[in-house]
Amino acid sequence: xxxRTALRLTFRPLTEESWPDLVELFGERGACGGCWCMYWxxxxxxxxxxxxxxxxxxxxxxxxAGGPLGVISYDGARPVGWCAVAPRADFPGLGRSRLxxxxxxxxxxxxxCLFVGREHRRRGVSTSLLDAAARFAAAHGAPALxxxxxxxxxxxxxxAFVWTGTPGAFAKAGFVEVARRSERRPIVxxxxxxxxxxxxxxxx
Numbered sequence: 001x002x003x004r005t006a007l008r009l010t011f012r013p014l015t016e017e018s019w020p021d022l023v024e025l026f027g028e029r030g031a032c033g034g035c036w037c038m039y040w041x042x043x044x045x046x047x048x049x050x051x052x053x054x055x056x057x058x059x060x061x062x063x064x065a066g067g068p069l070g071v072i073s074y075d076g077a078r079p080v081g082w083c084a085v086a087p088r089a090d091f092p093g094l095g096r097s098r099l100x101x102x103x104x105x106x107x108x109x110x111x112x113c114l115f116v117g118r119e120h121r122r123r124g125v126s127t128s129l130l131d132a133a134a135r136f137a138a139a140h141g142a143p144a145l146x147x148x149x150x151x152x153x154x155x156x157x158x159x160a161f162v163w164t165g166t167p168g169a170f171a172k173a174g175f176v177e178v179a180r181r182s183e184r185r186p187i188v189x190x191x192x193x194x195x196x197x198x199x200x201x202x203x204x
Contacts, residue, residue, distance in 0.1 A: 007075050007123055011132040014069045014082075019060065021072055021079040030056055031115045032163060037070070037084050040091035040112050068140055070113075071132050073125055080120040084113040085133040088146065099185045100148050103178055108189065109142040114165050126165060130173035138192040147175055147188045 012018050030036040034051035036059045042050075050058065062069055067090075073081035084091075088110040094100045111133045116125045130147065137145045149165040167177075167186060175188035 007080075007120070007125065007128075009080075009125065009128050010074045011071050011129070011136075012074065013071055013136060014063060015066075016063055018072055019063050021074075022082060023056075025072065025079040025082060025115070025117060031082070037082070037113050037115075040084075040093035040110075042093070044093070068136070071129065071136050073129050073132065075120065079117075081116040081125045081129050082114065083111055083126075083129040083133045085109060085111045085137055085145065087142070094148070099181045100187065101181075103146075103187055103189075106143055108144045108146045109137040109140075110146045110148075111137075111165070112148055113163055114169075115163065124172075126169040127172040130165070130170060130175070134173065134190050134192060142192055144192055145175075145190050146178075149186060149188065151184050151186055153184075 012021075014022055025031075026036065030052060034053075034055055036052075036055035038047055038055040038058050041062075042055075042058065047055065059069075068086050070082060070084040070086070072079050073083075086109060088094060088102070088108050091110050091112055094110060094112060095102070111130060114126050114129060116129075134145045147165055147170045149167045149170050150162060151167050152162075167188070170188045173190065175190045177186045178189045179187040181187075
């Protein structure tokens, strides 16, 4: 088997300029079954009704509005991974989940979705993305970043089942468990030291 070269990843926030890169990464299926990373942002019925093109348009409108949405990872010029990251309040679906309800009143940010292109999976991209997401959130003044991985107990999981991330990837990126309301759904958190004077992030 040919030895794979080490990745030298770079990261950029999702903006109108980088939107075509996300479209390239997500492909015709919109990352997974027409999701376009809108699962946590929309009422469930609306999400299901507009899977595919409707969800793509909804995400593109958010991009045009200019708010923080997430970071894209690149291997050279090629987009290879995505991590949604924004204030937890921007993901109302989390609040509707009994298992993922807020742990406390801290105004945390959330990283509820990750997607890595097939050829770049199992190469540490998720961990690097989560670290970049934490730096992105800190640059915007977030006190902490939360994640919601699925704990499979060590069992192998298809990629489609780990779109919220794995406990191992979060742990390697410096997250610690802060709550667990079911055997499989921990809530993990990384405390952030926001820079003085909130600045707009320029991802390296």
